[in-house]
Amino acid sequence: MLSFEPYEDPAYFGILLLGLLPIMIMMLYGHRSRIYENIISLFFLFLTFGGPSWHEGAALIVYMVYETCLTYFYLHYRKNNNKSWVFYLTVFLAALPLATVKISQQTTSNIPSLIGFMGISYLTFRVVQTIMETRDGVLKKINWVTFLEFVLFFPTISSGPIDRYRRFEKDYRSIPKRDDYLEMLSKGIHYIFLGFLYKFILAYFFGTYLLPQVEAAAMHARGGFLDISWPLIGVMYTYSMDLFFDFAGYSLFAVGTSYVMGIKTPMNFNRPWQSHNFKEFWNRWHMSLSFWFRDYIYMRLLYTFMKNKTFKSMTTAANVTYVLNMMIMGFWHGVTWYYVTYGLFHGFGLVINDTWLKYKKKHRESIPSNWFTKGFSILLTANLVCFSFLIFSGFLNTLWFK
C-alpha cells in the first residue's frame, strides 16, 4: 500500500503532476470541476492518511466531524446571540484536541497516537479563525462543503500556509482568466522548482549532511562554560539554514501546487534574512503563522486590554501583549522549556525592539542612519534570530541534560 508524506518523495511529485494535469487543462479552457478537484483531494488525503497511517486518518475524520459540528453550532448560536462566554468556550473546545495532543506529547501516554494526526495544528488554526470571524459578524454564512474543502485543502494540509476562509472561498468560486491563469501556472511551477533547490539540495546539505557532523563535534567538545564551543556555533548556523531551507522549500511546494489549482495561497517567507529588526523579521518569516497570531491573538488581546483599560499605559499593554502572544506561540510549538524560552526570547525581543523604535522616532536628528547602521542592524537581527533557533532546536537540551 502506497503511503506518502506530502512533498517528501519523488514519486509523490510524479503522482501530483498526473493528478494536476487535468486541472491545468480545464483551467486553461476556463473550467473548474469541483467534483474532479474533490476526488483528487480525497485521493491525496488517502495517500497521506491511508494505508499504514490509517489510524491518523481515523483521527482526522473524528476531528473533522467534531470541529464541523462545533463551528455549525456557533454559527447557528451567533445568529441571535452574542455572549462572550459562549464564544470563549467554543474557541476553547475547538483548540482542545490540539492542546491535549501538545500537552500529552511530553508524557508517556498514548493520547497523541490516538487522537493526533499530521497537520492538526494547521487545521485548528483554520477552524479557530472561522469561529472568530463568525463572532465578529463577518462570516454570516458558511458553505459546509467549502468549509471542508478549505480546512482539508490537500496542498497545505500538513504544515500550512494558513489561508483565510473568505479569501479561499473567493478563489475557489472563481475561474481565473486564461492570461491570469498562465501567469499563476508559471509562478506555481517556478515555486515548485525553487522548492526542489531549497528542500532537496540546500536543506539536504545543511540538515542531513552537515548538521549531524557539527552536532557530534559539539557533543565531543563539551566541558567548558555552559558547554560552549566553536562547533556549537556551527550547530547554531547550520540548524538555522536547515530550518529555513526545509520549511521555505515545503512552503514553496504548497504555494506552487495551490497556484496550479488556481488558489492564491498566501506566501510564508519574504526574504527574512534581510530584516532590520525583530518586528520586520516577523513580517517576513513564517508569515501566515505570524499574521495569524497578529490578527487573532495579538490585536484581539490588545484591543480587550485597551478597551477595559487593564493597564495604565498603552505601552505597557502593548508590551504585555507581545510577551503573551509569543509565549503562546512557544507553547503551541510544544510544551518544552526550549520552545517556551524561544517564545519568551522573541516576546521580550519585540518589547526591546519597540522601545528602541519609539526612542529613535523621538530623537531622529541625533541618531545616525546610513549604510553602516543598516548593515549592522541586519547582521545583528540575523544573528539574534539564529541564536533563537539554537534554543528552538532543542539541541541545548541534548547538550546539557543528556
Next chain:
Amino acid sequence: MDVKQTVLSILKDISGEDLSDQMDTNLYDTALMDSMSTVQMMLQLQQQLGIDVQISEFDRSQWDTPNKIIDKVKGLVK
C-alpha cells in the same frame, strides 16, 4: 468636524506626524503605523465617530494609506 479632518487628527495623535500632505503613503511600509497603533486607531474611531470596525474586517491592504482609511470610514459612518 468632517470625517477627513477627524481621521487625520486621530492619525496625527497616533503616529506623531501630520499626514495631510502624504495622503497616499503606505503607513505600514513606512512604519508610521503598526498593530498597536491600529488598535489605538480603531478605538479612537469608535469613540470619536461611533463606528464599529471589527478586527476581522480590518484587512491591512484596504487600510494602509490615509486616503484609504478616510474612504473606509466614510463608508462606515451613517
